Amino acid sequence: MPTIRIHPGLGVLAARFDGDLRERLRAAVLTPQLLLAVKAAFAAALAWTIAQAIPGTPAEYPYYAPLGALLAIYPTVAGTVKLGLQTVVGLTIGILLAFVAVWAGDPNWVTIAFVVGVGVLLSGVLKRTAGGGSGIASAGLFVLVIGNENLGYSLGYLVQTLVGVGVGLAVSALILPPLHLNDAVGQMSGLRRTAARQLQEMGEALEEDWAGDDPRWGERRDDLTASVRNARSALQYANESRKGNVRRRLHPRDMRRDYRHVEVLEIVASHTLNITNMLQDGLHGTATEQSLPEAVRPPLQEAFTAVGNVLDLWTVEECSDENLHDAERTLKVLETAAYESSTETVPFGSAAAIGMNLHRILQAVRPELGVEGES
Numbered sequence: 001m002p003t004i005r006i007h008p009g010l011g012v013l014a015a016r017f018d019g020d021l022r023e024r025l026r027a028a029v030l031t032p033q034l035l036l037a038v039k040a041a042f043a044a045a046l047a048w049t050i051a052q053a054i055p056g057t058p059a060e061y062p063y064y065a066p067l068g069a070l071l072a073i074y075p076t077v078a079g080t081v082k083l084g085l086q087t088v089v090g091l092t093i094g095i096l097l098a099f100v101a102v103w104a105g106d107p108n109w110v111t112i113a114f115v116v117g118v119g120v121l122l123s124g125v126l127k128r129t130a131g132g133g134s135g136i137a138s139a140g141l142f143v144l145v146i147g148n149e150n151l152g153y154s155l156g157y158l159v160q161t162l163v164g165v166g167v168g169l170a171v172s173a174l175i176l177p178p179l180h181l182n183d184a185v186g187q188m189s190g191l192r193r194t195a196a197r198q199l200q201e202m203g204e205a206l207e208e209d210w211a212g213d214d215p216r217w218g219e220r221r222d223d224l225t226a227s228v229r230n231a232r233s234a235l236q237y238a239n240e241s242r243k244g245n246v247r248r249r250l251h252p253r254d255m256r257r258d259y260r261h262v263e264v265l266e267i268v269a270s271h272t273l274n275i276t277n278m279l280q281d282g283l284h285g286t287a288t289e290q291s292l293p294e295a296v297r298p299p300l301q302e303a304f305t306a307v308g309n310v311l312d313l314w315t316v317e318e319c320s321d322e323n324l325h326d327a328e329r330t331l332k333v334l335e336t337a338a339y340e341s342s343t344e345t346v347p348f349g350s351a352a353a354i355g356m357n358l359h360r361i362l363q364a365v366r367p368e369l370g371v372e373g374e375s
Contacts, residue, residue: 032178036075043069043171047164054163061156068164073172076180078243080172084165087135091161093126094119094139095154098147107145115140177245181253184231184238188258191227191265195272196311198224199358202279203301206292210283217280221273228269235262267364268311271357278357282350289350293341296334296351303330307358314365324362324369331359 044066051058051065072084097119101111119137126136139157147153198220210216239255242248285291292300306327313323338351 032075032180035176035178036073039171039175040070040073040168042175043073043164043168046171047167050167051160051163054159057152058156058159061153061160064157064160065164065167068161069168069171070164071161072165072168075178076237076241076243077169077173077177077245078240080169081244084169087165088162089126090123090135091139091158093122094136094141095143095158097122097136097140098143098154101140101144102148107148111144112141115144173244173246177247178241179245179247179251180234180238180241181251184234184258187227187231187234188261188265191231191262191269192311192314194224194227195265195268196308196314198272198276199304199308199311199361202275202304202308205279205283206297206301206304210280212280212284217276220276224269224272224276228266231262231265235259261368264364264368268361271361271364275354275357278350278354282354292349292351295341296337296349299330299334299337300351300354303327303334303355303358306330307361310362310365310369314369324366327358327362331355331362334358 047065047069048062051062053059054062068087071087072080074080074083094115097115101107101115104111104114116134116137119140120134123134123136143154143157147157201220205216235255235258238258242253242255281289282292306323307330310323310327334351334355338349338355341351342349
């Protein structure tokens, strides 16, 4: 029987393919929206099953249990608790509002208008305790129109909703409660890399002599502003995902340090935006400001690269004292060049202002690097 030989490269390719396939399948299965959909579906089905087993009048209204689970389910445990409480409080207020209207007689345009109007008004006033939108109004409307004077309906509505909310909370808290730490770390790293890249690209702007109306100025401002917003939002969401999450003990993290990290990054981004604006005006000058002298352009370009490298290597082991000291050296060269190029009419040019912003960036980053200051 002939021996079948397999090219050794095919084995490596197959292993790599299997690894890539597993990673793609894992990413697809753990997609936050898909996970939320599966948990919501399971919670609704479980709530329906439990609702039918409840004795007495509430068993006649099992459909409110899956509705309660759906209203309460949220990507984070803390969010589920908040929505669940808001749903229950809003429902209770709505039921009481409907009973007030019932005293005026059978449902008619006056009582319906009263329940809806007051319900929407209360939803706006009590948005933190009873939910926003039309939750109170719709609950009151259901009780008024469907239940009217039937106390059993109101009781069933409330009990089954409580069952659904409880099931939603249990499913959210016990079945793969997500921790969004990786996304927060990724957004913070993205902000750091964006600031570093933009500083390094300032040297290109100098070399290529970008025009004042070049669209790349605006694109960089927009990218940096969006990165700051995304990093802060991702960190807040990650912090919320830890509240009440049983998995947080398996993934401990110092969130105070993360918030301090983001605050430093926001300072870096602010100075980077200032530098972008000043360089845009200083390259060719404005009606009130002269253009950058040729003598300061080479040291300015070198300073952009050096400070950008410090940011690029921040949180990476390759970032050493030498990187920081090299950036500080370039700033001293820039400071000397800016001073020598100053005149009586222009004692403070944009190069000096840019240098000060670069200095502030290094000062903000230094404590995070754990590098001692120069003596």
